[in-house]
Amino acid sequence: MSNSYASLQKSLEKQTQKALQRMQKREAKLQKELQGIDSVKSKDLFAATKAKYEALEKQLQSSHQLNGGIAQKIKSYVPGLDSMQTALKFLQQKNMNLPVEKLQQIQRLSAQLQTLQSKMQAAGQVQTFLQQREQQLKQQLSNLPVAKQLKGINQEAYYYQQRFNQYKATLNDKEKLKQQLLTAVASNAMFQKFWQKHSILASIFPMPEVPSNDTALTSLGLQTRSQVGALIGQQTGKGLGSASVPNKSSDGGVSYLQGQVQQAKSMLDNLKSKVSQYGGGSGDIVMPDFNPNNQKTKTFLKRLEYGFNIQSEPTTNLLPATSDIALTLGYKFSDKITTGIGAAYKLGWGTPIKNIHFSSQGIGLRSYVDVKAKGSFWVTGGFEYNYMQAFAGIRDISNLDVWQKSALLGITKKYKIGNKTANLQLLYDFLAHTQVPQAQPIKFRVGYSF
Numbered sequence: 001m002s003n004s005y006a007s008l009q010k011s012l013e014k015q016t017q018k019a020l021q022r023m024q025k026r027e028a029k030l031q032k033e034l035q036g037i038d039s040v041k042s043k044d045l046f047a048a049t050k051a052k053y054e055a056l057e058k059q060l061q062s063s064h065q066l067n068g069g070i071a072q073k074i075k076s077y078v079p080g081l082d083s084m085q086t087a088l089k090f091l092q093q094k095n096m097n098l099p100v101e102k103l104q105q106i107q108r109l110s111a112q113l114q115t116l117q118s119k120m121q122a123a124g125q126v127q128t129f130l131q132q133r134e135q136q137l138k139q140q141l142s143n144l145p146v147a148k149q150l151k152g153i154n155q156e157a158y159y160y161q162q163r164f165n166q167y168k169a170t171l172n173d174k175e176k177l178k179q180q181l182l183t184a185v186a187s188n189a190m191f192q193k194f195w196q197k198h199s200i201l202a203s204i205f206p207m208p209e210v211p212s213n214d215t216a217l218t219s220l221g222l223q224t225r226s227q228v229g230a231l232i233g234q235q236t237g238k239g240l241g242s243a244s245v246p247n248k249s250s251d252g253g254v255s256y257l258q259g260q261v262q263q264a265k266s267m268l269d270n271l272k273s274k275v276s277q278y279g280g281g282s283g284d285i286v287m288p289d290f291n292p293n294n295q296k297t298k299t300f301l302k303r304l305e306y307g308f309n310i311q312s313e314p315t316t317n318l319l320p321a322t323s324d325i326a327l328t329l330g331y332k333f334s335d336k337i338t339t340g341i342g343a344a345y346k347l348g349w350g351t352p353i354k355n356i357h358f359s360s361q362g363i364g365l366r367s368y369v370d371v372k373a374k375g376s377f378w379v380t381g382g383f384e385y386n387y388m389q390a391f392a393g394i395r396d397i398s399n400l401d402v403w404q405k406s407a408l409l410g411i412t413k414k415y416k417i418g419n420k421t422a423n424l425q426l427l428y429d430f431l432a433h434t435q436v437p438q439a440q441p442i443k444f445r446v447g448y449s450f
Contacts, residue, residue: 002109009116012167016060016123019160023130024053026156030137030149037144045140049133056129059122063115074204076124080172085113086199087185117200120167127164130157131286151289158286162297293334305330305338309425309447313440321349322361328368330449335372342366348390362387363397370412378412380425388435404435408443420450 027049034042088110091098098106134157138150185191196202295303311324325347330340344366348359368382384406387397410427425445432441 002112005112005116008167008170009119012119012123013060015163016126017057019130019156019163020053020057020126023133023153023156026149026153030146030153033146033149034141034144037146041140045137052129056122056126059125060119062122063118076121077200077204078120078168078171081113081117081120082200083182085110085117086195087182087191088113089198090185090191090194123164123167127161130160133157134286154286154289158288158292159297161286166297295332295334303332305332305340305449307447307449309423309445311443311445315351320351320359320361323347323349324364326364326366328366330368330370337372338370340368342368346388359390361390376414378414380408380410380412380427382408384408405431407431410443420448423447423449
């Protein structure tokens with residue numbers, strides 16, 4: 001867990017540093033362009049930006065938590081991180097009586113999480129600054145001919161917002177090891193009391209001590225259950241426990257209110273899911289002025305696409321029935337463009353039904369490009385080398401002069417089956433007439449990608 005958090009912290013610092021540097025370069029270009037249009041406004045808008053960027057970079061390098069307000073704490077709040085920190089604090093209490101080596105491990109992990117929390121808070125301030133700066137520049141300069149630079153600044157602010165939300169989502173991911181630790185303490189009554197006092201959430205929304213009886217509630221100016229019930233009866237025509245209103249359960253007003261609360265919760269969940277598409281649960285979000293590329297904020301490994309496909313051909317005078325079984329590896333440049341390579345093995349089936357026997361009838365090397373056309377249809381092109389003879393070893397296929405070439409172009413239909421993407425391909429080989437033995441120019445392939 002310590003290694004995992006350290007790796008995530010390193011990535012967070014690196015990406016935040018890059019975002020600040022890119023934003024500074026964008027602003028420098030904008031300032032230079034604006035200087036020739038309105039020098040006074042240029043001076044006013046960019047007078048203190050260099051110092052602000054330097055302060056943000058300094059905060060990012062520091063390991064001390066910032067004294068931000070409640071709004072900033074909420075923006076950088078990560079439930080999964082808070083849960084882990086509070087659980088580790090709980091386990092470090094003297095009455096836990098843990099072995100020395102276990103206590104030392106917990107202390108090291110706790111220190112790692114505190115540092116990560118400070119980095120998340122600093123990154124949250126960077127995200128807030130970029131969002132506010134983008135809005136400020138747009139409001140001040142939208143009527144001037146600097147649209148290209150403003151669009152670039154919008155892109156930087158938007159993509160960093162997406163990256164920051166990805167880090168928060170990663171910290172909320174319930175990995176098995178984390179879940180074991182949290183499960184071990186979550187049901188403990190002592191921990192629940194500890195959580196109410198020492199968690200980050202408790203510092204944002206401190207809970208008052210709950211009085212144990214109605215007299216204590218009344219003395220604090222709070223309403224008792226019976227008073228709340230009477231108020232419900234006045235507003236809804238039902239008291240607690242009444243069943244006089246048709247189409248209501250025997251719980252009366254309580255059931256009615258529960259239904260209203262549930263309906264409101266459903267509406268809020270629906271609204272939250274729409275808001276989260278643009279960057280999270282905060283009201284301060286960057287709305288893109290362009291078509292976002294969802295692949296841009298992903299790591300190299302998460303942009304890889306693995307797949308396989310099968311293409312079968314009937315028996316000919318020279319070849320038995322065969323199936324080309326291919327494995328592919330693609331890289332998503334954007335949501336609309338994927339390019340990759342692959343390798344195929346040509347499996348011979350003999351003569352179906354009459355004389356079935358397996359044989360190696362060749363291999364192939366492939367390259368391809370998929371470009372999204374419309375909806376679930378993609379334009380697919382590629383170039384392939386195919387060795388079309390039976391072989392017993394690597395030496396048999398080392399002579400590239402006997403490999404056949406194929407230039408393919410066609411349509412791919414992609415559709416979801418569970419977590420995988422199935423695809424149907426119809427391709428035309430423009431070099432089929434030059435091949436010996438001459439192959440079918442029409443290729444039909446079925447496959448999956450994931």
